[in-house]
Amino acid sequence: MFMIRLIAILAAFVLPAAAFAESVDVSTARGVVALQAKPRRVAVFDMAALDTLDLLGVKAAGVPDRVYLPELKKAAAGAEVVGTLFEPDLEALSALGPDLIILGGRSSPKLQQTSRVAPTIDMSIDGQDLIKDAEARLDTYGRLFGREQAAREAQRTFVAAVAAAREAAKDKGRALILMTNGPKISAFGVGSRFGWLHATLGIEPAVTSMGPGIHGEAVSFEFVRKADPDWLIVVDRALAIGAGDSQARATLDNELVRSTKAWKQGRVIYLPAADLYIAGGGIQAMTRVLAAITRGFSATQ
Amino acid sequence: MMPVEQAVGRPVGAAALLVLAGLFVTSLFVGVGEVSLGGAFTDPDALYLIAASRLPRTLAAVLTGAGLAIAGLVMQTLARNRFVEPTTAGTGQSAALGILLVTLLMPSASIALKTLVASLTALAGTSLFLSIAHRLPPTQPFLVPLFGLVYGGVVGAAVTFVAWHADLLQFVEIWTSGEFSGVLRGRYELLWVSAAMLAATWIFADRFTLMSLGRDVSVGLGLDYARMMQIGLVIISVVTALTVVVVGLIPFVGLVVPNMVSRLMGDNMRSAIPWVAGSGAALVLVCDIVGRLLRFPYEIPVGTVLGVVGAAAFLWLLFRRPAHA
Numbered sequence: 356m357f358m359i360r361l362i363a364i365l366a367a368f369v370l371p372a373a374a375f376a377e378s379v380d381v382s383t384a385r386g387v388v389a390l391q392a393k394p395r396r397v398a399v400f401d402m403a404a405l406d407t408l409d410l411l412g413v414k415a416a417g418v419p420d421r422v423y424l425p426e427l428k429k430a431a432a433g434a435e436v437v438g439t440l441f442e443p444d445l446e447a448l449s450a451l452g453p454d455l456i457i458l459g460g461r462s463s464p465k466l467q468q469t470s471r472v473a474p475t476i477d478m479s480i481d482g483q484d485l486i487k488d489a490e491a492r493l494d495t496y497g498r499l500f501g502r503e504q505a506a507r508e509a510q511r512t513f514v515a516a517v518a519a520a521r522e523a524a525k526d527k528g529r530a531l532i533l534m535t536n537g538p539k540i541s542a543f544g545v546g547s548r549f550g551w552l553h554a555t556l557g558i559e560p561a562v563t564s565m566g567p568g569i570h571g572e573a574v575s576f577e578f579v580r581k582a583d584p585d586w587l588i589v590v591d592r593a594l595a596i597g598a599g600d601s602q603a604r605a606t607l608d609n610e611l612v613r614s615t616k617a618w619k620q621g622r623v624i625y626l627p628a629a630d631l632y633i634a635g636g637g638i639q640a641m642t643r644v645l646a647a648i649t650r651g652f653s654a655t656q
Numbered sequence: 657m658m659p660v661e662q663a664v665g666r667p668v669g670a671a672a673l674l675v676l677a678g679l680f681v682t683s684l685f686v687g688v689g690e691v692s693l694g695g696a697f698t699d700p701d702a703l704y705l706i707a708a709s710r711l712p713r714t715l716a717a718v719l720t721g722a723g724l725a726i727a728g729l730v731m732q733t734l735a736r737n738r739f740v741e742p743t744t745a746g747t748g749q750s751a752a753l754g755i756l757l758v759t760l761l762m763p764s765a766s767i768a769l770k771t772l773v774a775s776l777t778a779l780a781g782t783s784l785f786l787s788i789a790h791r792l793p794p795t796q797p798f799l800v801p802l803f804g805l806v807y808g809g810v811v812g813a814a815v816t817f818v819a820w821h822a823d824l825l826q827f828v829e830i831w832t833s834g835e836f837s838g839v840l841r842g843r844y845e846l847l848w849v850s851a852a853m854l855a856a857t858w859i860f861a862d863r864f865t866l867m868s869l870g871r872d873v874s875v876g877l878g879l880d881y882a883r884m885m886q887i888g889l890v891i892i893s894v895v896t897a898l899t900v901v902v903v904g905l906i907p908f909v910g911l912v913v914p915n916m917v918s919r920l921m922g923d924n925m926r927s928a929i930p931w932v933a934g935s936g937a938a939l940v941l942v943c944d945i946v947g948r949l950l951r952f953p954y955e956i957p958v959g960t961v962l963g964v965v966g967a968a969a970f971l972w973l974l975f976r977r978p979a980h981a
Binding site: 421439536537538539540542572573574575576577578580581592593596606609610611 | 687688689690705708709823826827830831835837838840841842843948951953954955956957
């Protein structure tokens, strides 16, 4: 009896101490937020976050019904399904009872709703400076989840991958970034969601007049022919969203595109679409994108 | 119901043809690549651009515009109501549903197969619409378009439901947003089937005109009403499905154009057909040219431009007193 009482008294002292665990300042897409360190149950709606957390060895407790990237299936295995990439299921979230909810990009408009269930952070990343933001997120997650050591190691590897891509693309000529949408195409310039390819990797843009804009500019094939880039960098949106119609090559393989320098010399780089489009900013996904760029620019001379 | 010649006269017809020809030529010279008027005949590169890109795009716009306007005219005749058209009364949505289903069940299906399935679902959807529309009391003409909107909304909701479950919402959005930026030599030729449908409408024009008098009257005059209904349905469905598959949904053309033409020259279909087809072609051509120029060298989808232009024209139709009431 005495022992039990003693334990109860001790627990009464110890538990509040645990509750007042150290807090960490986290910079999110909506400013700096103070969070309790080392949250244990985390619901993750942002694929970039899921990707980076997976690298750090943090297991998500709740995930959307589809993670789109085959590489993320393992990271999501065993976690509860708590909605879709766009739409958190508030009831499922309540049932999960997470300590922290991570939103980003497509789910970020739902911040207010999910904040009623648990502390929520918006970790959206825009494309202007994707590499820097990806590194910042890596560091943040490292501190938040107490995996500083793993984060530092990952950071070193990642910086090397960026340097390799920069080196491969150096002085190779002008590139045009295209996204194919079934039979239609849009072009992306400096300042767009894929603008970091130009800004960070130093790839020279073939068209300099394009304004920012997250969805790029709808263009005709004549536009591509006129720009006549040395390189085409292609993102297949249908492939990224798993629409089953992976046909970027078929869309581009027409007489107007075939007349560009890039096509004639086989300088067309297809980026891993889902890595970039769905999980853009995740360290593992970005490493694969960088590897594709390095490979593409090194393959032909 | 005066023939065109009496109503507006030959000079007007010639002038209209000139306007259409002018738009056609303008469309050949609007684009990102450099094609000058002089160069069109001498510069091999300019000639190549016209053949590979401009002419196909212009023809696609003409075929789409003429086809949709005619499909609208036929649908309005069959429904005996001026305020329905394929994209508001479920035909376009049914075609989209067909594309969605074939994408789900057979992702590698060819464009021709997709068109076939889309035509079949459009046919089924339009038949259902017309069979219900014919049961509505003829004394309440606004019930038909109202029902059409609800029906189109329900079919559209079914498309959204299936797409949402299969995570293809954005895919449907891409398919159904109407634009010509992807049109090139070798990528629009299916649209010529629309021209065949136009010819069929021309052949059956007088019988369609009889149908607009109603079932009892036209049967009394010796018309095979059921057969004509089937032919009309096939014309509407095939044109709409082709357009949705090749360029996407283009709103308002089928509604605004037949109405304007009927205001000017009455309901004799045979005399109206060239005007409806020509005006539809001109409308879509203008909107595509505007879409190419507004944010040059980037594109604005023709569906977006038509949404604005068509809405304005529709309001004008609603608020103006009918000319042939």
